[in-house]
Every structure is written in C-alpha cells, then in structure tokens.
Amino acid sequence: GAVVSQHPSWVICKSGTSVKIECRSLDFQATTMFWYRQFPKQSLMLMATSNEGSKATYEQGVEKDKFLINHASLTLSTLTVTSAHPEDSSFYICSARWGGSYNEQFFGPGTRLTVL
C-alpha cells in the first residue's frame, strides 16, 4: 500500500508553546488529508478534513484556532497545536487519500505529543 509518514514520531513540549506535526504522502498525491486524535484506551477521533489548497473542515467540538491545519501541497499537510496544554497530550494520526471517492485511505504512524 501507499506510504504516509509523520514527523516527528514523538514530541515533548512545555505548556503554552506551539507544536507543528507534518504529514507526508510519499508515493502518491493526496487530494484529501485527515487528522485524527487518539487518547489512551480510546478509539480514533476525527478532528478535521482538508483538501489541497482549501481551508480545512473541522469536526464539531474541535477548535480551529487551536488546531491549525495547512494542506499547501498534494504531498504535505501540517497540524499546529497552538498554546498547547497538558490536556492536548495525545496520539495524533494523519491519513491521506488520492482521487476517487472510495479509494483506500492510508494512515501515518502517528505522533505522540506530551505537554508538560
């Protein structure tokens, strides 16, 4: 299957700082990218959907000013957690899909964020 990478794989930051997570599709052009968050022992929760060159669409309850998403190219999307707090500590997973509506959606390996 296609490869989606994330960087960094883990990050520790101080409360109040901002953290940027990158998501790249390595061998295909991702027309749509998704960002999920997963707390321990819980399922994945969709945060937002982004299409290349367009503003992201956020799920209900997700603060768009806190979780900034940029999908500037067909191979790169970034998630910036602004003014991070300990409750933002979580496993962030991106996903990417190319083209047609029912094509496979591939997931990255995830980024573990710990806010002290």
Place this chain on the structure above:
Amino acid sequence: DAKTTQPTSMDCAEGRAANLPCNHSTISGNEYVYWYRQIHSQGPQYIIHGLKNNETNEMASLIITEDRKSSTLILPHATLRDTAVYYCIVRVPGNQGGKLIFGQGTELSVKP
C-alpha cells in the same frame, strides 16, 4: 451516519480462523464497509473493503450479508502478529468521498 456495532473483545487460537462480526443495520445503499486494524501505538492499517459482494485479498476475506446489515471479517489462519484492535467502519458520504469515522472496534487476542 450508519453506525457499526462490534464485540468489545475476542480470542482466537493461533493457526485457526478468526471471524470478526460487525453489525451495520442502518447502512445506506451506496455506503461501503471498511475494515482497518490498529496494532498498539501504530497508525491503522487498511485490511479490506466492500459494497455488497464478498471480497478477498491477501490479508482477509469480507463476507457481507445479502441485506447488507452485517458483515464478517475472516482472517483464515491467525498468527500472533494479528493481535490488534479491528475496526469495522461504514464510510460517511460527503464532499470528496466522505470520511472514516471509527467506532470502538474489537480487540482480538491471538493466543498460542
């Protein structure tokens, strides 16, 4: 949204077939059923998807009932590496082909 219901956990003996059920009684005619799995602390891995016909690939088989209200994922010869949380998902329609909304999944433990 078509929601799915899966057992919380299942055990399977190594080498035997693992049959994971999923109910999706409110599925619409144009919604596909997807299966992913997540091994601890990794991103989900695509397994298989289908609309109404049974599907098979190198990883698994997907059996969808004629009324499409339920399906079963079959891992024909489970190994210890198949221990994971398995998610049955009905794709939510929308712009650009919709999105995958994850439920709680089934935690499959393959035992020696």
